[in-house]
Amino acid sequence: MNACRVGLVTPGAHPEMAEIEAQISAARGRISPLYQVLLNSPAVVQGWEAMLTAIRLNTSLPPRLRELIILRVATLNNAPYEFDAHVPHALAAGMPPALVDELRSGPAPSQLQGLEQGEAEVLALTDAMTRDIEVPDAVFAPLRARYDDTQLVELAATVGAYNMVSRFLVALRIGH
Template sequence: MARLEYQSVDSEIADRIRERRGGQLTPLDQMLLHSPPIADGWNSLLGAIRTRAGLPADIRELAILRVAALNGADYEWNAHEPVAHRAGLTPEQTEGLRVDVVDPAATLTAPQRAALAYTDAMTRSVEVPDDVFKALHEHFDDRHIVELTATIGTYNLVSRFLVALHVGRPDEATEPDTLDENGAVA
């Protein structure tokens, strides 16, 4: 059960969130609406990362799933796994992103492996070793590196918010999620 009550709010901010989401608020949105300014900023940031950035969708979703796996954010994983498949990751590749997999990079392409190593470094220890960054730079231009970095950082925020406040845990009944234009709830 969530640690705070979900908010069902009618406001301009909630309407902007609903617009990005395709009509309804998710449990994540309903938790964020405890602080309308945070909910509004969150909506803008996630909208930019999900719909206005040029990072290849498979790389974006790989990073999101890996962050969810590393941080134990099942709600986020469940929301993004189908999006990752639509973005071109195979079920074998997404399963390889789970933390209990011995060699998560075994089924990935070279750019995906570089993004995975970068995601792991940023999420596990924050500091990125030079060799990891150099390998990343072999596959991505500066804009994509900035967008990947922002995606990893943002989804660490998302996953830690979800886990800390028990948002969307399987032991609670919630309204069915409405997916955004990319088919994910966050």
């Protein structure tokens, strides 16, 4: 496979980055190759960590739903590193291993077994935002009926943020 396109910053190599490295380690348990790349830009890594932490830990979305979105985006964007990084989170959120395996293979949401009520509609949003950007009214209407404005913002932000993550990973060949 091709190597990462930019250098990985060794944690501890830049004393001025100690605070953000400590935050990343505390939140994630380690400084992954993704964050070692992000450490090349102090401004980007700080903003990235703040936004992704908010989406991962501080929204009202159930963890299973969030992880369903993340795994779907990773599959659609051919970002196996991101998919693999989130499998433990999906399993911890109660997603059955069989559903994780199905998500990895990428069938249409209507073909997935083991989805809970409303999850196919969220996957339709995920697919529309990831593939086409524009979300048709017919895709949005069932979500409007189920979720309030806060949750709709959080759904769209989760899809958008993890598209950013997966596209960043793929473009820079992180984790290949």
